[in-house]
Amino acid sequence: MTGMLLAPRTTSDAFLSAARAAGVRAGHDAARADRERRLSADVVAGLVEAGFSRALVPARHGGTGTDFATLTEAVAAVGEGCASAAWTGSLLAYTARFAACLPAEGQAEIWADGPDTRLVSSLVSTGATAVPADGGWRVTGTWTYASGVDFSDWALVMTVAPGVEGQEQARFFAIPRSAYRIEETWDTVGMRATGSHTVVVDEVTVPAHRTFLMDDMFTGQGAVSDELRHAQPLFAVNGLTFAAPVLGAARAALKLSGGALADKVARGTEPAEALQIAHARAAGEIDAAALLLTRAAQGVDRARATDDVLVRNRRDCALATRLLRAAVDALLHAGGTRGQSMSDPLQRIWRDVNSAASHMVLQFDAAALAFTRGFLDAARAGKSS
Incomplete structure (x- = not known):
């Protein structure tokens, strides 16, 4: 889009490294956080220190120019430790993108003390x-x-x-x-x-x-910014906000599954073929979901989303979430009673994934109908002409 500035990628490696560290910190506290229904101040501080709150802040207010592909992977990295922490970090980032629609005076007030406003x-x-x-x-x-x-x-x-x-x-x-x-x-x-x-x-x-x-934010036309990431229509990017934590959680479930299979071998027991097949299928579904989310993110990193890209991204984020939920469901089932113990992290991940997948933005039926509406309208117009 003419006049729009693309986000630089110079800080991506440092951000991803910091996000992984934040995810490890969150993972150590995940069971307590789930039990007490609250992230610790230390975990939230780790998200801020990693750069989530400033990732999509306008550059003139100290934002780091993080692109959507890097942010998606960073959120997923935290999600491998704790889905709730990843969800919070993702929303810290994306809500700052909303605030780019405020008039210049409002933005200056929001970020008066720096780009890490929560x-x-x-x-x-x-x-x-x-x-x-x-x-x-x-x-x-x-x-x-x-x-x-x-x-x-x-x-x-x-x-x-x-x-x-x-x-x-x-x-x-x-x-x-x-x-x-x-x-x-x-x-x-x-x-x-x-x-x-x-x-x-x-x-x-x-x-x-x-x-x-609200329309200014939904269309992306009202952003008081010359950066491409602030000009994207909401539905082109908001599926990434909520699907990325699910991706991280599913990867964590797969690691637990792989560890359980390896433990059986270490104890001299060959895992049943059905368990091996379930693990392989889940791994493929998680990889497929990651590819869908990566394409969606990279598309809006390169150019302002057309209507076709918008409905495709919306579809793909919802479809990716379906794949991830199916993978985690299968892994929990394959894990048997052991995986359902309240002391086992797999059941927490399963609860988190199914809860996150219920979010309105990630519902596939609505996304599917939006995807087909355009070419069906064109077909109807052609029939009536």
Whole structure:
């Protein structure tokens, strides 16, 4: 796209190395985090130190220019240690991309203390309102599923507000940590440590420079940035946000499976052929999913997504997640009762993968229908002409 700056790849090796270290740190704490439903401050600090919070920040505010392919692998690397930590790190990165749609004054306020501001977001509100006020808006409401909110500095929340000629428009509002409270509402089967609690805002005035239209973010046309990664339409990249942690978790499950097979051999027992076949199939499905995600990421690293690329990326991220979930399901089944013990990490990974795969963005049916809609509409138009 003319005038857009491609992200440099000079820091990719250092970022990936730091992400792997953060993943090891998260892995050591994963069982406790799952049990207590909370990442430790040390694990979150490791994600920030690795560079997740600054990965997609505009360069003028200290962002590192990380490309989507590198970010996807970095998130997956953390996911091999702890899926909840990977999910949190991924959202730290991608929410900063949202904030690139704020006016320049708003961006300067968000990143006034540097690029490692911890941003969270939520589009799911209950009775939220935004009414015009002097120089901005008066915002009230509750927003659920704000992953990582316990460690946040700012929250980006969305609600409908009066627009041009009285028509309502969906808007995002940037709220500082001092202006919202947190209700602990997240208690789930899987992804327990993401801390995806509820943000509560009571009659907070948000100045105009700390708000932007949702459509600007969805289309990528409203980014106040000349960097390509901020100009991508949402559906071209947001599947990567949620699929990458699942990829890492599936790789961890495969390592556990391989270790169990090797242990049998070490004890003088030949693993059943059915177990070997299940392991091989899962390995292939995980590799196939990784290739799909890599293509999706590399495509949006090279150019602004066309409509065709957008629907393909959406399809591929959802399909990759299906492959990963199927692989982990098979590995748990092959592991027998041992793998289902609460002391065995495989059951935690299985719970995390199935919980993450239920995310709205990763649903294959909706992505499939979006993928076929374009050429079917063309076929219908050709038939009627």
